[in-house]
Amino acid sequence: MNVNEQQEYLIQKYNVPAPRYTSYPTVPYWDKEIPAAAQWMDVVKYTFAESNAAKGISLYIHLPFCEVLCTYCGCNTRITKNHSVEEGYIQAILAEWGLYLQQFSEKPIIRELHLGGGTPTFFKPENLRKLLEGIYEGAILHPEKEFSFEGHPNNTTTAHLETLYDLGFRRVSFGIQDFDPKVQITINRIQPYENVKHVTDEARRIGYDSVNFDLIYGLPYQTLQSVSETIDKVAELMPDRIAFYSYAHVPWVKPGQRSYSDKDLPDNAEKRALYELGLEKFKALGYTDIGMDHFALPQDALYKAWEQKELHRNFMGYTTFQTDLLIGLGTSSISDAKYGYMQNLKKVETYKEAVLNGELAILKGHFLTQEDLRLKEAILEIACRSELYLDLGLLSMLNDEAIDQLKEMQKEGIIELENHRLTVTPVGKAFTRNICMVFDLRLRQAAPYEQQVFSKAI
Structure with a gap:
């Protein structure tokens, strides 16, 4: 490709x-x-x-x-x-x-x-x-x-x-x-x-x-x-x-x-x-x-x-x-x-x-619950600094599907994952909203039709 x-x-x-x-x-x-x-x-x-x-x-x-x-x-x-x-x-x-x-x-x-x-x-x-x-x-x-x-x-x-x-x-x-x-x-x-x-x-x-x-x-x-x-x-x-x-x-x-x-x-x-x-x-x-x-x-x-x-x-x-x-x-x-x-x-x-x-x-x-507060912090780190430290507490909040998504984004060149640190690449800047979505547990738990309240990412 x-x-x-x-x-x-x-x-x-x-x-x-x-x-x-x-x-x-x-x-x-x-x-x-x-x-x-x-x-x-x-x-x-x-x-x-x-x-x-x-x-x-x-x-x-x-x-x-x-x-x-x-x-x-x-x-x-x-x-x-x-x-x-x-x-x-x-x-x-x-x-x-x-x-x-x-x-x-x-x-x-x-x-x-x-x-x-x-x-x-x-x-x-x-x-x-x-x-x-x-x-x-x-x-x-x-x-x-x-x-x-x-x-x-x-x-x-x-x-x-x-x-x-x-x-x-x-x-x-x-x-x-x-x-x-x-x-x-x-x-x-x-x-x-x-x-x-x-x-x-x-x-x-x-x-x-x-x-x-x-x-x-x-x-x-x-x-x-x-x-x-x-x-x-x-x-x-x-x-x-x-x-x-x-x-x-x-x-x-x-x-x-x-x-x-x-x-x-x-x-x-x-x-x-x-x-x-x-x-x-x-x-x-x-x-x-x-x-x-x-x-x-x-x-x-x-x-x-x-x-x-x-x-x-x-x-x-x-x-x-x-x-x-x-x-x-x-x-x-x-x-x-x-x-x-x-x-x-x-x-x-x-x-x-x-x-x-x-x-x-x-x-x-x-x-906000304690989980909300931690995920809010994580999403802000991605949106504001294009990086995030993936500590064990944060990782424990993510299911297998979310972890697999991060690995897939790494293969696609959207993010880099090294030593528990996520970094958004220049290619990935345009997909920042999508990266944040991986950590949006409330969105992930919602029915797909409910997500139509949002505009397209790109």
Whole structure:
């Protein structure tokens, strides 16, 4: 079997539904029972007492509103052009934050904060200030804080950038996806290159340390030429980091994706070729492949964290620092209190009703067993450091099928196994999600049909 045949074989074999591993267990395999608010808060208080002084905490704030539906999007959004929704939603977030502040024995030290969406820049700059100053009022900001937000190139104004910079933000991520006009029209994400250039230049002029571009491969009507041209345009702006995501086609979850069909999408081999093209061009530009879908330039903090083996992964994706407590505020946000997870209600109205009545808006949750904690650690090691020490305790959790899978991956050149150490090879980087799956006991125990909740690995 030659190199091309081997590559095609691996793509066919491993292009299966796979989690993105921002948690373990992944959300579909959490406990079926909804946790009691008191039980969840007990875990939060315990984790806070353990880690606030040493590490600080992280905050994720979900701002779900968008003026236009981007049909490729898998996020929890609310489409509206009615900006009067801003103030009521801010009131709800601050009420929810107040519920947590009541539980803390001291002021929280905020180490990381991320505004996600939706479109955070849907909100007026003055309303973002009102929200964030309300959050800061009951907290201490860490001297080495990392604050970031997601901005839409079409509506992120200089006032947005200046306001958030003034509030401590130094990282911004712009959702680019693709510059090809036909692709943009199909996914309903029309944003001219000039808009992207302007907002990137403004962010750098103001003083932002890091600009990220989100790109997606596998979108309808993408070709090698169109993706190559998109990356050439990206190269003119040289963002500090790039997220190059595999398009997740899940029309059974996101009906907006039904505006195009499977025949409009690149097939498995074509999609893989798009990834390989991106990988080659990013490396030629000086970016390093630091983990699942992410590339960074040497001056970026994400690269430095990867180089120093301090990279971490949670519900915000890759982060440069590990905090044990992540509080998610807003609809559908997920909190991670080290020993447990909790997700908020997804509908804006029911979320607001709960928190404004002084109650947590709990949709679901999970409390980790000792086995969960060990497997979570193992999966994070693979995802963040591309290596894992296979101690006897960990090996005892794996059945014969999992052990055989590791041996098979070794023969295929995806991993190396030596002296109880697993190392992901350069070839294996693209199959990181598949390697993590070997250690996902809850997924392995699930019925095959249940695994369809995930997008394809490649």
